Amino acid sequence: MKTITDIKPQVKTPTRCNIYLDNAFYCGLELETVMRHRLKIGIQIEPEKLDEIQCESENLRAFDKALNFISLSKKTKKQVADYLLKKGYTQMTVDAVILKMEDYRFIADGDYAEDYARSYSKSKGKLLIAKELRQKGVSDGDMALALENIGDETESAVKIAEKYLRNKQKDKQTILKCYKYLLSKGFSYDTAKTAVERVGENEDYLY
DSSP: EEEEEEEEEEOOOOEEEEEEEEEEEEEEEEEEHHHHHHOOOTTEEEEHHHHHHHHHHHHHHHHHHHHHHSSSSSSOOOHHHHHHHTTTOOOHHHHHHHHHHHHHTTTTHHHHHHHHHHTTTTTSHHHHHHHHHHHOOHHHHHHHHHHHHTOHHHHHHHHHHHHTTSSSSOOHHHHHHHHHHHHHHTHHHHHHHHHHHHHHHTTTTTT
């Protein structure tokens, strides 16, 4: 057993305290954690028990960081995990925070994918949306359902093609550039072809 000989608020972070065992610094804890466990100067405690309390404190601190991170916009599990890892939290702490946030429905990749796909369905094709969702850590199942819900993308491709060709002469070279532009926006070959054929008044410029 060791004795808590001092508890000092941190200068830069008043919501955290430095804990001293036998006159030597041992760890930093959230003030809320100190109060919850009724830690006071003079009480005796096993270092192992204090390690458990420190783990709880780190989880609480990381959870608060994660809440601030998602406060402005929705995030995926991967985005939150990557953010916390960059902040220096251990994988164990990150896993605990992610699980807690999922339990509270603060993060839900399925909902994120649906919102993302819906938001960008007018400006991007499904292939590009899928690529971006995959980069954000969304599972194939959540991604497929989100893309299915936005339906056919042909009309979006046509509108993008119309905007691209506005005030341009619809010659073969320009139509071909429009076709490549649609591909770069994530539309499939067939969808891009259908769009330029409709906008180009069915002139087959792609052959």
